[in-house]
Amino acid sequence: MEHPNKPKNSAFKQQRLKAWQPILTPRPVITTFFIVGAVFVIIGVALTVSTNKVKESKIEYTDCPLNSTCTKSIEISDKLSSPVYMYYQLTNYHQNHRRYVKSRSDKQLRGEKVSFKDLEICKPRRSLDDSSSPDKIYIPCGLIAYSKFTDIFELGDGASNFTLSKGDIAWNSDVTKKFQNPNPFPVGIEIQRNFEDPDFVNWMRVAALPTFRKLYAKIDQDIEKGTYNLYINNTYEVSSFDGTKTIILTTTSWAGGKNIFLGSAYLALGSFIIGIGIFCLITHLVAPRKLADTTYLPWKS
């Protein structure tokens, strides 16, 4: 008899594929707890040690009068060894606001020719009074560029100032590719002449949170313990939105700047996991459950 309708006996269709069937039995699970816990503690220690090596000094200068130069003295309590990074930090500043984030034209910033229509996205800072006449267009357009950070800093010990290097403070890919100066420079209202300027580039890379730091400069020499002068050309308004401005000098480790959070978190979680491991181990030793114990099946008991 022919069987044209007979299904094929394939492993897939008969749901009999070969499979690895791991289940959470005590031995591997408890072992995992201990291993993961131990690894986490080790990472935690490593992070804590390295973050403790990072030295940081900061000075808030929000109180400096606007549109004037201002000098603040900054206390370096531990020696900062080269390279030292200088950041400005703003607070309550929403670079991540939706209307702010979108208000830029990457095409324009790449130095490409753009039409007025292309710049629609830059509104409300597309052009002066949103006029379509070419000479009223902001170069580059958009809220981000328009609100670029304008304070200028010098750091010195009274006798001489440190060299504030701008090399390598912005992503190489940004400086060389993402931002390119237009040639020739178009007519319009100039906001930023040099698109490839690392400070401008850093500003244009919007921050994730309303408290953010941006790298201002790199100092390629050690800064000994002591008190130094910070000269500020203070032009940038933050008080209207209750913001603050701070200058931070810091060294870095392999894990970045000073941040005890991650190391502590690792230590805490690692210890907790080990604790759970110990708990499970003890309960397993004291009141073990026989695997595949049929007394748990009601139709058996």
Next chain:
Amino acid sequence: MKKQKKKEQKKQKQNEQKKQRKIIITDQERGKDFPFVGNSIKTTKYNILTFLPKNLFEQFRRLANFYFLIVIILEYFPFSPLNPTVSVLPLIFVLTITAIREAYEDIQRNKSDSKINNSPTICLRNGSFQTMKWKDLKVGDIVKITNGKFFPADIVILSTSEPMNMCYIETCNLDGETNLKIRQGLQVTSFLNNNENELSNFQATIDSELPNNRLYKFNGALNFNEETHSLSNTQMLLRGCALKNTKWIIGVVIFTGSDSKIMKNSTDPPSKRSTIEKQLNIRLISIFIFLGIIGLVGAFFSGYWQHKWGGSKSWYMGDEVNHDNLSPVLIGVYGFFSFIIVCNVMIPISLYVTMEMVKLIQTIFINHDIDMYHDETDTPAKARTSNLSEELGIIEYIFSDKTGTLTCNIMEFMKCTIGGIKYGNGVTEVAIAAAKREGRILENNRKKNEPAFNDDNLLNNLHQKTQSSQMIHEFLTMLSVCHTVIPEKNQENESEIIYQASSPDEGAFVQAARLLGYRFHKRTPNSITVEIEGKDETFEILNVLEFNSTRKRMSIIVRTEDGTIKLYTKGSDSMIMERLSQESQDVDVTNNHLEEFAKDGLRTLCFAMRVIPEDEYQKWNKNFHKANIAIENRQEKLDESAEEIENNLQLIGASAIEDKLQEGVPDAIEELSKAGIKIWVLTGDKRETAINIGFACSLLTQNMTIITISGNDLQSTKNALESAIKENSNLDDNDDIMKKNRNLGLVIDGATLEYALNGDAKFSLLQLAQMCSAVICCRVSPLQKALIVKLVKDNLDVISLAIGDGANDVSMIQSAHIGIGISGQEGMQAVLSSDYSIAQFRFLKKLILVHGRYSYRRITKLIVYSFYKNMAFSIMQVYFAIFAAWSAQTLFDSFLISIFNVVFSSLPIVVISVLDQDVSQDAELRYPQLYSDRSRNFLFSFTRFWVWLFQGIYQGAIMFFIPYFIWKFEPLSSNGQVLGMWGMSTTIYTSLIITINLKIALETTFWTWMHHLTIWGSIVVWFLFAVIYNANLKISSKMFHVVFQTLKLPNIWLQILFVVVLSLFPDFVYKYLSRYYRPHYWQIIQEQEKIKPKKSINTVNSFNMQEPFLVDSAEELDKLLITEKMNLNEMNYIVDGKSEKFTGFAFSTPHNSSFGIVDKNLTLTFYDEDGENQISEKEL
């Protein structure tokens, strides 16, 4: 006033006209005004023009689709943070896939329609018979149908090839009955022969009722020769029936196409949605509410932020030069919609596509399951819908038809006892099941096509001329003589005989006798001819004393060739035993044998005879004739008269017939009830037959208390029900174990159900039924079947499944949550209206326990996981909003948002919801209890759903806030450069992809290569994608090089590691501890499977009894209970005072048998299908 009256009169007249249609036979001038529909049928939903709008409309009625439509519309507004294309593409994808499926299904329907519409038939047109297509038939056409053909429309018979203008039809497609029925044309038209000229000149009209759905009634009149002859159902041949045993008929088409009775009866199959899908909508609404709350929170805070910090304060926002209206209220209103748009992914659009895909694959598994393939009929299982596979996983009630579903509808002569000697070696299904319970393995060695009765001793003893041989001779003679079977000669092979038996038992007797050398081959109105060992012997039939349910026996009085008058009686043991003569021998031995037979689930009948002296017979016959012509109380008088002659009998023996259960039915029923499923048998059979089968298929067991309810009005039925409840619930209170074992069986018949399904009684019925582990409803009509299913479905919050094979089961199949049709046999009605079709009842076990259970677990996992991951994904937008001035800035790049579901998180869950197995199929079948373990109701509960969502909310919080605390203190790199928003976004996105993929890894314990490929693959794909997406300014200038700058940093990797571990840790610990200390049953089985070496794949149907695990301790309890309950073993709650006992006897005669031979004057009696009214009686 007058005018009005006139109007009314006119109206009335019109109405009168409308009450009937006038048909002019072979009206040659059927022009444009021809008022009747054509004969083509159309079951399709769409046509080319209506497809698009209708289908779209249907699809947008789905809550989720409609929601996405709204979201897309919102996205076109300027306040939208997302580009509409982000949502349009997935929605179009979803709609297209569904539309393609719908179109495909409709095309299939169209194909089957056109196949039917184009079937050939013979019709008289232009004076000659022509072969035409069904669809071209018109009302008034004269058609000729030949033997075996289906009727293309509803037809009134004019003439037939048979005497008396009769014909036989099979109505299997209409009512599931396989025995032939008689239809008869009017005598006035019987002169019309198969002659084209004569027919062409035939002029008559028919007044018929309007098309309706009454299958068993027809009113009409034939106007011919200026005389009116009334037409009834007897002249009616319905579309869907087939002509049998008749060379040809000539008839007039009355109702065509959609007007035909069968089409009027077919309602659109109710579109069934699974419980999960309905629950899903409720879950969806809960998410909509959640989303709404997010929207409101977002609206409030965005407005508040604008109020507090907007305008000249946050000058960098340029609000002062912004020409848009930035009033806080408006910002708030925009904020509401913006947040809904940003979080719209909370409802996973891909879920529906994924679900359809997964369900489709689940149907493939069902369709290709080799264990559900029936070799003999070459029929695989078939899922006719993909919607309900998970519904199979939560069945609590099964409603089963009996004939053709539990049984094969084949009666087989299995054993007999003659003169105190038992013959027959066959093994019954029941015996096999009983042996299994006792831990023995009994096998059926019988080969296919071998007769069920095999015992050489019978023939040996027959041929040794002893007393025993005389008894055997009488026994075999009885088998071949005492019945109402009609032999039908095969047209091709004269020597081959087909027996047309209205009672399958009798068919089996005649068949068995023939195989033993007593070949019954000819019946005339007053004789039966049997070829006994090569020699014809003719028995003159003197009287037939019919079977009925009070007599429970039937007798035939014959005159043999040597002139002796013999009375042959067969009937239930109780009836026969009390009418035996004193001298009867072997009564005790026979009784013992009968008991043995009954234990094996066989239907037994006793055979007895008596030689009647001529004078006694003549005397009695006079009385009998008197009774036969009595006008009042004829039946009672006939019974009385029969009583006079049926006594002093000599016992010959007894037969045992197997109402052949389908293979594996008792086992399947037993296993399914272990799975916590209640099984109700709904059958048209008599009570005894039904109870017999109940025992045979393990539904009823010997230690069960059987409650029989019968009542003849509403009040008595209710009382009977209530007293039964009272009596049995008292027992329960005292004995908790008993309640657990639910050792009650309920038997109720259709007549009683008539009342029991009404008013308050139905709640009593329901209450009683719930107390019973088995319910048998006998003599129920198709409608009652559906009503019973509906009663349970509507009043108990349970999922029901109905299984049946015949057209009489259609309504039941359609009203249950899941309908199953038995395929592979004749008559496809049940299959066509079912959701799944299987060839054998036993396949139900695998369909439910394996496919249902897997599907349910898989689908629920798919749903909760899909919502979980999307919740984790979109809730982060809210966390981010806290720090982003509630501006609804998206945390992720919009392209990444749109492909999140499809690319990085869809395949693993698809693989898992297709392949996941918590325990093996073998274990599911071995431990049916797994089907109802305590996790089952939990799997898609509201709580579980939100527990999963809270996992998403928790993990989202971890994934966002851990980076938050770190990003506040940039730099994260040793070179001092900062990463900014898109760096943080990339980090979080990476943690998200890894977390949700590891989460699904935690959720499965079944790892095939596909799991590895998709789970690890999804993570790898993200990195590959990120590299490509970030590499080029043209692709995305926003994300340009972000991933390289970010993921090169050790700090970032440590964040990701931390986030992933912390996200999953609580879940992992919970999983371990709950498995360890509060294991689910399936987890225990899982461990068992892991520890013990896997058994070979073929263990599905073999049962290893050595395994202590398999012994059901409940059985031991049962044994204890038996002793206590012996006396209670049978309770009858019968109100009409007649208490009946059943002792394994059943004699199957369909109560609506269309013909019975009554006495030597051979009266042909026609009953209409209600079995009530005699329509006509004619003498031959």
